[in-house]
Amino acid sequence: MGFGIESLMPEDRTGTEEPRYLLRRGENKIGLDDLRGLLTAVRRAGEKGLAITRFKGLGEMNAEELRETTLDPSNRTLLRVSMEDAAAAHELFRTLMGEKVEPRREFIERNALDVRNLDV
Structure with a gap:
């Protein structure tokens, strides 16, 4: 968590x-x-x-x-998303969901100990 x-x-x-x-x-x-x-x-x-x-x-x-x-405004959180955020999200999505295994494995190894929200 x-x-x-x-x-x-x-x-x-x-x-x-x-x-x-x-x-x-x-x-x-x-x-x-x-x-x-x-x-x-x-x-x-x-x-x-x-x-x-x-x-x-x-x-x-x-x-x-x-x-x-x-x-409901009392329960929601709105976050401004910039083009830079969208570009970073696209790159991350391509790394995690792309056909190349090596970049995905490297990403997981590099970030495994810093995970905050794991949904399995």
Whole structure:
């Protein structure tokens, strides 16, 4: 997930700070100070019928899911994309999805330890 070991261990906190992580389920919010409690919190929420979903594209969402995740300004993040970003994305896509194996292998070896989000 891209977190360091310090994310697993709780800091000495006075209790007056905001939690480091927030697990939201509808109107319910659970504050977490470290990732150790995340699994327990997700399991408890799951006992109440929590569903964790993953969408590859907008076409996989129904209208309500699209509104909640993409169209609602309070839940979405907009990022400006420049032509330089598009060119870099094209080059990365060509490296990872192209027919040549060697550039893909080199990319994976060079970046394997820095991965933050791995979706398998």
